[in-house]
Amino acid sequence: MNQTTAVAGQLSAETSRPRGRWRKYAWGYAFVLPAVAIFLLFLWLPIVKGIVFSFYHIDFVKGNSYVGLDNYKLIFKDPDVGTAVKNTLYYMFLCIVIGFWVPILFAISISELRRFQGFARVAAYLPYVVPVVVLYGLWRWLYDPVGPFNAALEKIGIAPISFMTDKSWSMISIVIMETWQQFGSAMLIYLAAILSIPRDWYEAAEIDGAGVWRRIWHVTLPSIRNQIGLMLLLQLIGTSQGYQSQLAMLDGGPNNTTLTYALYIVKYAFNNFNYGVASALGVLMFLVLGVLAVIQHRLSNRGGNAA
Amino acid sequence: MKNAERGIISSYDMKKPLNKAVYVLMCIVVALMCVSMLYPIATALFNGLKANVEVNTFPPHFLPQEWHFDNYKKGWGFIDLTLYLKNTLFIFAGNMVVTVVVIGFAAFSLSRLDWPYRKAVYYFFLATLFIPPTTYIIPNFINLRDLHLMNTFWAFWLPAGANAFYLLLLKSFFDGINQELFEAFRVDGASEPRVFWQLAFPLSVPIFATLAIFVFAASWNDWFWPSMVMGGEHYPLATAIKKFVIDARRLDLNIRFAILTMIMIPPIAIFLIFQRFIVRGLHLGGVKG
Numbered sequence: 001m002n003q004t005t006a007v008a009g010q011l012s013a014e015t016s017r018p019r020g021r022w023r024k025y026a027w028g029y030a031f032v033l034p035a036v037a038i039f040l041l042f043l044w045l046p047i048v049k050g051i052v053f054s055f056y057h058i059d060f061v062k063g064n065s066y067v068g069l070d071n072y073k074l075i076f077k078d079p080d081v082g083t084a085v086k087n088t089l090y091y092m093f094l095c096i097v098i099g100f101w102v103p104i105l106f107a108i109s110i111s112e113l114r115r116f117q118g119f120a121r122v123a124a125y126l127p128y129v130v131p132v133v134v135l136y137g138l139w140r141w142l143y144d145p146v147g148p149f150n151a152a153l154e155k156i157g158i159a160p161i162s163f164m165t166d167k168s169w170s171m172i173s174i175v176i177m178e179t180w181q182q183f184g185s186a187m188l189i190y191l192a193a194i195l196s197i198p199r200d201w202y203e204a205a206e207i208d209g210a211g212v213w214r215r216i217w218h219v220t221l222p223s224i225r226n227q228i229g230l231m232l233l234l235q236l237i238g239t240s241q242g243y244q245s246q247l248a249m250l251d252g253g254p255n256n257t258t259l260t261y262a263l264y265i266v267k268y269a270f271n272n273f274n275y276g277v278a279s280a281l282g283v284l285m286f287l288v289l290g291v292l293a294v295i296q297h298r299l300s301n302r303g304g305n306a307a
Numbered sequence: 308m309k310n311a312e313r314g315i316i317s318s319y320d321m322k323k324p325l326n327k328a329v330y331v332l333m334c335i336v337v338a339l340m341c342v343s344m345l346y347p348i349a350t351a352l353f354n355g356l357k358a359n360v361e362v363n364t365f366p367p368h369f370l371p372q373e374w375h376f377d378n379y380k381k382g383w384g385f386i387d388l389t390l391y392l393k394n395t396l397f398i399f400a401g402n403m404v405v406t407v408v409v410i411g412f413a414a415f416s417l418s419r420l421d422w423p424y425r426k427a428v429y430y431f432f433l434a435t436l437f438i439p440p441t442t443y444i445i446p447n448f449i450n451l452r453d454l455h456l457m458n459t460f461w462a463f464w465l466p467a468g469a470n471a472f473y474l475l476l477l478k479s480f481f482d483g484i485n486q487e488l489f490e491a492f493r494v495d496g497a498s499e500p501r502v503f504w505q506l507a508f509p510l511s512v513p514i515f516a517t518l519a520i521f522v523f524a525a526s527w528n529d530w531f532w533p534s535m536v537m538g539g540e541h542y543p544l545a546t547a548i549k550k551f552v553i554d555a556r557r558l559d560l561n562i563r564f565a566i567l568t569m570i571m572i573p574p575i576a577i578f579l580i581f582q583r584f585i586v587r588g589l590h591l592g593g594v595k596g
Contacts, residue, residue: 024421025420025421025422025423027416027498027499027500028416028420028421028422029416031412031413031415031416031420031499031503032412032416032417032428034409034412034413034468035409035412035413035432035469036428036431038409038465038466038469039431039435039468039469041454041465041469042447042465042466042468043435043438043466043469044435045450046443046446046447046449046450047435047438047443049443049446049449049450050442050445050446053446053449058449060452106337106340108315109333109336109337110337111314111315112315112316112330112333113334113337119341120337120340120341122579122582123341124341125578126344126348126575127344127347127348129524129574129577129578130348130574130575131527131528131548131570131571131574132528132530132545133530133548133552133553133567133570134351134567134570134571136549137351137548137553137564137567138350138351138564138567140553141350141354141560141564146363146365147367148350148367151365151366154366155366180343180344199313199314202313202314202315202317203313203317206317206319206320211320212315212320212326212329219315240439241440241441243441244530244531247531248530248531262441262444265441265444265445266444266445269445269448275445275449278445279445279446282441282442282443282445282446283442285441285442286438286439286442286443289439289442290437290438290439293436293437293438293439294437297436297437
């Protein structure tokens, strides 16, 4: 903020000499120009093209032809779109039920550790560093009908579960795998927030007679409220677009139970080669997700100011 | 000293048996978490050292009964890992250069230079953050095709400059550098590119290191997008592994795990060495979920 005065000073000094001023701005424009060009070409152009393509039939050989709203009509008649939306909502729901509270719980627990705190932190984050392709190979084996999970289940006397091919388990298995991989990064963010809470607040709460649970409920959790809200939104934005694990582990199967909306876009394009409909699906998705993104920006700004 | 050490639980709380029991239980849960994080990684490592018959036994063993180090040699020969490794590093290097030159200069200009409509250009960059990438993944693909970038490394390098998140990180870092340093440099007659290379860039090495880790992780991890825009001989490691190892029908499990271990080790090693920068990156961004 304190540089505004310096800038204003420069401005008033330079306005009397337009040519000198232009020369002064030249570097500013020159530095920003390549980025503007690249953003235009590789972000804004595809975004605009997506809207245009949604009204076209795309044919790489014969050229594109305008089809009006046909792509959208097709989408609203396609029963698989409904399935994909339902699966995506189910996936988002599972990610919250299975995964959202895990990093908060462990951040609080690890912050209380007197020893091995660094080790626990590294251990929790380590899976996040494992490349996702390794993750797929590894968890396919862990989930195998004769893999370690089923061996453990057998030992405690539970009938084996086909984690991948059972229709009611396939999505849950994917969410468990992703939680295993990803909770560490969210945990570190919560942990940093928890460790920055002034210790005196706990002291004061304790003197007022608050037990451990009430200190967590009334001091710790309210202090990381902003982070929780932000992570929730980020998770919703992220999971609503999820498709890679579903594609790599099960290709949307068994029987379309892991066919998410984003996966359906990809499949429409690269299995059916119907790029127009895929673009239209993307536009519809944007209309829904854009709202979430704006809320996230509002929240993260508020979080920044509060912190 | 006690004050500095206390967390939510104080030493007084620990005298109550119930609290103590809960604390012990909590430690056990954390320990279990650590084990469940490390166990799968360790099984990948050990499965890569077993005989194939042993990987397929039920119930599985954790440690190999015989150690087969030659699995690694077989795995190395199974696909041309050197080629894909070279591609990956090539992509990473190019992406990094573009990130420094394109995004670095733009962030510097937005943060430290003064020109009209700066705010508007800033929002022009920022607005791209609101558009979820999956929604334009298909037009993006067609766009690269229209630009004749398919199957060239430029299909990665150029779009690497279109990252508003990195731009934001760099701009906020430049904002934090003392303004007088820049003025002193300019008074001495340094041109703006010199100010960038000799002042802004050296002072920002920590943030560029953090970005380097992000960029490296992305080039090492991304498998789907390269599989769409690249042909076989240009695949990065992740895509090659996905196509030729994970999806392979006839490949012994022990060899498969040996290959997976080989590509898992470098990022883990880098993480353990550069932890500091990674954690800093998380704090700075706080948004890259």
